[in-house]
Amino acid sequence: MPELLTVNGLEKNFKGLKAVNGFSAKLSENQIYGLIGTNGAGKTTVINMLSGVLKPSAGSVFFRGIEITGERPDKIAKLGILRTYQNLRLFKKVSVLQNVMIGAQIDKSYSNIEAILGMTRFRQEERKLEEKALNMLELMGIEDYAKERADSLPYGAQRKLEIARILAASPKLLLLDEPAAGLNPQESLELVQRLKKIREEFELAILLIEHDMKVVMSLCEYIYAMAAGQIIAEGEPKVIREDPKVIEAYLGRAKKDA
Numbered sequence: 171m172p173e174l175l176t177v178n179g180l181e182k183n184f185k186g187l188k189a190v191n192g193f194s195a196k197l198s199e200n201q202i203y204g205l206i207g208t209n210g211a212g213k214t215t216v217i218n219m220l221s222g223v224l225k226p227s228a229g230s231v232f233f234r235g236i237e238i239t240g241e242r243p244d245k246i247a248k249l250g251i252l253r254t255y256q257n258l259r260l261f262k263k264v265s266v267l268q269n270v271m272i273g274a275q276i277d278k279s280y281s282n283i284e285a286i287l288g289m290t291r292f293r294q295e296e297r298k299l300e301e302k303a304l305n306m307l308e309l310m311g312i313e314d315y316a317k318e319r320a321d322s323l324p325y326g327a328q329r330k331l332e333i334a335r336i337l338a339a340s341p342k343l344l345l346l347d348e349p350a351a352g353l354n355p356q357e358s359l360e361l362v363q364r365l366k367k368i369r370e371e372f373e374l375a376i377l378l379i380e381h382d383m384k385v386v387m388s389l390c391e392y393i394y395a396m397a398a399g400q401i402i403a404e405g406e407p408k409v410i411r412e413d414p415k416v417i418e419a420y421l422g423r424a425k426k427d428a
C-alpha cells in the first residue's frame with residue numbers, strides 16, 4: 171500500500187515536560203488508524219504537531235515524500251491534511267451551509283479581486299462550492315440543517331458539521347480529535363458507519379484520537395497506543411486488545427466493561 175505519512179521520532183517538550191517522547195508511525199493511503207492512551211499521554215500534542223499547530227522539538231514528518239516538519243497549519247491543510255479539534259470550532263453565527271463553504275475555500279481557484287467584483291468565474295465557483303458543501307452535508311446526514319445557524323444545532327449534529335467542513339477541503343488525511351466525545355451510543359455507532367463510508371467514497375486515510383473503545387475497535391484497522399509520551403504498543407485491534415502493557419495502562423477497565 172502506498173505510504174501517505176511517515177513520522178520519525180517526533181518529540182515535544184513543554185518547559186521540562188516531555189509531552190511526546192519519540193513518536194514514529196507510518197500511515198498508508200485509504201486506511202483508518204486509531205490513537206489511544208490515558209489522559210495526558212500526548213495524543214493531542216501529536217496531532218497538533220502533524221497539523222502544524224505546534225512545532226516539534228525533534229523528529230520529522232513526511233507527507234507523500236515531502237517534508238512538512240514544522241510547516242504552518244495553512245500549508246499543511248493545503249497539502250490535504252485536515253483536522254478537527256476536541257472542542258468544536260465552528261463559525262457559530264453563520265449558517266451550516268456557509269460553515270462548510272468556508273471549509274472548502276482552501277482549494278478555491280479564483281482570486282479575491284474576482285470575488286469582490288462578483289465576476290462570472292467567481293459566481294460559477296460559488297455555485298460549485300455550494301453544491302459541494304451540500305454534498306458533504308448529505309454525507310454526514312445533516313442536510314436538513316443547511317440554512318440553520320451552526321450554534322442552533324444539537325451537539326451531535328455540530329460534531330458532524332465539523333467533519334463535513336473539513337471534508338469539503340478535499341482532504342487526503344483526516345486527523346480527528348475525539349470525534350465521538352459527547353455523543354450517545356446510537357450517535358457513535360452512526361458516526362462509525364459514516365466514517366467508513368467517507369473513507370470508501372473519498373479514498374482517504376483517517377487518524378483518530380478516541381476514548382470510546384467500541385468506536386476505536388470497530389473502525390480502526392491499526393492502532394497506536396500511547397502512555398507518558400511514548401508508543402507502548404501498535405497493531406491491529408485484536409493485538410492491542412490483548413497487549414498486556416495496553417491492558418495495564420489503559421484498557422483494563424474498558425475491556426471489563428465491554
Ligand SMILES: Nc1ncnc2c1ncn2[C@@H]1O[C@H](COP(=O)(O)OP(=O)(O)OP(=O)(O)O)[C@@H](O)[C@H]1O
Binds near residue numbers: 184210211215
Ligand atoms: N501547550 C502546553 N503547554 C504545556 N503543557 C502542555 C501543553 N499542551 C499539552 N501539555 C501537557 O502535555 C501532556 C500531553 O498532553 P496532551 O493534550 O497531548 O494529552 P492527551 O493524550 O491528548 O490527553 P487527553 O486524552 O486528556 O486529551 C499533558 O501533561 C499536558 O498537560
